Amino acid sequence: MKKRIIVDMDGVMSDLYHQLIALEKRDSGKELNVADLIGLTELEAFPNCKTHVHEPGFFRTARLMEGSYEAIKYLNEKYELYVVSAGMEFPNSLREKYDWLAEHFPFITWEQIVLCGSKKIISGDIMIDDYPKNLNHFQGEKFIFTQPHNQLLENEEYKRVNSWAEIMNIL
Amino acid sequence: MKKRIIVDMDGVMSDLYHQLIALEKRDSGKELNVADLIGLTELEAFPNCKTHVHEPGFFRTARLMEGSYEAIKYLNEKYELYVVSAGMEFPNSLREKYDWLAEHFPFITWEQIVLCGSKKIISGDIMIDDYPKNLNHFQGEKFIFTQPHNQLLENEEYKRVNSWAEIMNIL
Numbered sequence: 001m002k003k004r005i006i007v008d009m010d011g012v013m014s015d016l017y018h019q020l021i022a023l024e025k026r027d028s029g030k031e032l033n034v035a036d037l038i039g040l041t042e043l044e045a046f047p048n049c050k051t052h053v054h055e056p057g058f059f060r061t062a063r064l065m066e067g068s069y070e071a072i073k074y075l076n077e078k079y080e081l082y083v084v085s086a087g088m089e090f091p092n093s094l095r096e097k098y099d100w101l102a103e104h105f106p107f108i109t110w111e112q113i114v115l116c117g118s119k120k121i122i123s124g125d126i127m128i129d130d131y132p133k134n135l136n137h138f139q140g141e142k143f144i145f146t147q148p149h150n151q152l153l154e155n156e157e158y159k160r161v162n163s164w165a166e167i168m169n170i171l
Numbered sequence: 172m173k174k175r176i177i178v179d180m181d182g183v184m185s186d187l188y189h190q191l192i193a194l195e196k197r198d199s200g201k202e203l204n205v206a207d208l209i210g211l212t213e214l215e216a217f218p219n220c221k222t223h224v225h226e227p228g229f230f231r232t233a234r235l236m237e238g239s240y241e242a243i244k245y246l247n248e249k250y251e252l253y254v255v256s257a258g259m260e261f262p263n264s265l266r267e268k269y270d271w272l273a274e275h276f277p278f279i280t281w282e283q284i285v286l287c288g289s290k291k292i293i294s295g296d297i298m299i300d301d302y303p304k305n306l307n308h309f310q311g312e313k314f315i316f317t318q319p320h321n322q323l324l325e326n327e328e329y330k331r332v333n334s335w336a337e338i339m340n341i342l
Contacts, residue, residue, distance in 0.1 A: 004292065006292070082289075082292055084292075088269070088281040088282070088284045088285075088286075089281050091266060091269045091270075091281075092266075094265040094266055094269065094286065095262060095263075095265055095266060098259070098262045098265065099262075109288070110259040110260050110262075110288045111259070111288035111289040112288060112289070113259045113287070113288050114259075114285060114286070114287040114288070114292065115259075115265065115285070115286045115287070116284070116285040116286070116287075117280070117281045117282035117283060117284050117285070118253075118282040118283070121175065121177070121253055121255075121285065121293055121294055121295055122292055122293070122294070123292055123293070123294035124292055
């Protein structure tokens with residue numbers, strides 16, 4: 001039987017830092033550098049992010065995280081894969097996330113998609129996520145996907161992965 | 172620690188038979204009786220249901236299942252409650268289900284809502300659902316909520332409950 005793998009969307013499959021940096025530039029003219037955001041929470045890095053995430057199209061037009069298409073395609077064949085995204089905080093995002101997946105990952109079926117609030121009730125063998133709060137309750141193997149907000153965190157409970165290329169070498 | 176209870180929406184919290192019967196009457200003039208639909212699948216009972224469930228407003232305007240408000244309020248205090256609905260097959264339903272819950276069950280927070288495809292990855296202690304396919308993979312205690320399509324099914328793996336009043340007496 002295939003192992004079940006749970007993959008997060010925001011900041012893992014989709015590149016939300018790129019999106020937030022572009023909106024900051026549009027609104028304030030400020031050019032932020034990812035290197036300067038390391039160790040800051042998303043709210044510290046992007047004081048306007050709570051407005052931006054509610055903008056129509058925010059999730060729909062996000063670009064792919066580098067290497068995610070190839071890696072998800074590979075994992076989808078090797079594992080029982082589910083995409084689990086905490087979209088419920090932003091109800092506008094629900095349909096956008098569904099449409100984004102349909103466009104960029106057409107091989108993922110509707111049965112494999114979960115939009116939730118808390119991820120506490122999700123069970124599986126492997127989880128890839130950029131937020132410790134999502135990994136903490138998980139019973140299986142935990143991978144934290146490096147994003148600036150988590151880059152300085154150290155925790156022996158989960159393994160750090162810095163790119164999709166690295167994940168494909170491990171899994 | 173509170174036990175975790177997983178509650179289905181369609182045919183459990185919301186009365187979709189009432190909705191489908193009304194649409195059948197609107198479109199064909201036929202007056203269907205619930206008593207005549209016992210033992211039929213939803214597709215056998217409502218040949219046009221695949222069109223009707225895609226109609227804007229279908230999920231948004233569904234009426235509450237009798238007694239569901241009081242029972243969910245009670246369960247929400249006694250248990251760690253999650254509403255888990257297989258909305259992903261009908262992407263229009265995602266926002267409608269969110270809005271329906273916000274209107275009828277305002278005490279349920281976004282953290283407690285899950286819209287998914289398959290329910291295989293959901294873990295908890297108790298599940299209430301009207302479809303055996305959702306209960307079958309669940310590891311905890313299983314309650315099948317009586318609806319005409321499941322009324323003739325017998326399976327010792329799950330307990331049958333015929334109303335929310337009955338559930339409040341048991342749980």
